[in-house]
Amino acid sequence: GIQVEQSPPDLILQEGANSTLRCNFSDSVNNLQWFHQNPWGQLINLFYIPSGTKQNGRLSATTVATERYSLLYISSSQTTDSGVYFCAVERPGTASKLTFGTGTRLQVTL
Amino acid sequence: GAVVSQHPSWVICKSGTSVKIECRSLDFQATTMFWYRQFPKQSLMLMATSNEGSKATYEQGVEKDKFLINHASLTLSTLTVTSAHPEDSSFYICSARDEGATGIYGWEKLFFGSGTQLSVL
Numbered sequence: 001g002i003q004v005e006q007s008p009p010d011l012i013l014q015e016g017a018n019s020t021l022r023c024n025f026s027d028s029v030n031n032l033q034w035f036h037q038n039p040w041g042q043l044i045n046l047f048y049i050p051s052g053t054k055q056n057g058r059l060s061a062t063t064v065a066t067e068r069y070s071l072l073y074i075s076s077s078q079t080t081d082s083g084v085y086f087c088a089v090e091r092p093g094t095a096s097k098l099t100f101g102t103g104t105r106l107q108v109t110l
Numbered sequence: 111g112a113v114v115s116q117h118p119s120w121v122i123c124k125s126g127t128s129v130k131i132e133c134r135s136l137d138f139q140a141t142t143m144f145w146y147r148q149f150p151k152q153s154l155m156l157m158a159t160s161n162e163g164s165k166a167t168y169e170q171g172v173e174k175d176k177f178l179i180n181h182a183s184l185t186l187s188t189l190t191v192t193s194a195h196p197e198d199s200s201f202y203i204c205s206a207r208d209e210g211a212t213g214i215y216g217w218e219k220l221f222f223g224s225g226t227q228l229s230v231l
Contacts, residue, residue: 040224041148041201041203041224041225041227042222042224042225043203043222086153086154088154095142095207096142096144096205096207096219096220097144097156097159098144098154098156098220099156100146100153100154100155101153102153103152103153105151
């Protein structure tokens with residue numbers, strides 16, 4: 001099956017710092033999505049981004065489908081950004097069945 | 111946006127008992143729902159796809175007799191962990207497709223519940 005690896009696995013930032021999270025996937029995908037899982041376990045949709053670049057406030061994401069990777073940029077980080085960030089890909093030939101990446105655990109400190 | 115309600119939020123049970131988890135789409139009909147499992151500090155793994163009015167389809171390695179899924183209506187899917195054991199302790203999350211949602215990408219139709227933390231003693 002498809003492999004989805006994220007890096008770094010853990011990241012500690014001081015409030016106000018910027019960061020880049022990476023997602024590599026082993027095969028062609030139909031769609032790619034970024035999630036933030038808050039400390040209570042709730043998954044929050046951040047981006048649907050099978051290709052190209054999108055921005056939403058302090059967050060932006062870029063997917064280069066031909067090279068099988070996606071990047072999530074967090075600028076001016078805040079303590080509320082803490083949690084786990086997952087990328088997830090839609091398996092080819094399926095509808096809405098997601099393969100989640102290994103995750104990046106982010107802690108933003110004061 | 112659409113809301114998916116999952117209950118209970120957490121449950122503690124004794125080994126050998128069964129536990130039922132509910133996943134409801136509150137403001138849309140969902141012919142398809144998905145169940146994921148997440149062990150501590152690990153990623154989410156798809157367990158099964160729940161189809162309204164038909165049998166669920168399970169991912170490889172998931173015991174269908176242990177994790178019973180029922181999708182009897184367009185707004186409710188249930189996951190029953192039968193004869194639970196400590197190794198079944200995990201965070202279970204459901205998601206549901208809103209076929210009526212707008213958007214050009216399929217995932218704009220996908221919404222997640224808040225999860226259920228199961229602890230088996």
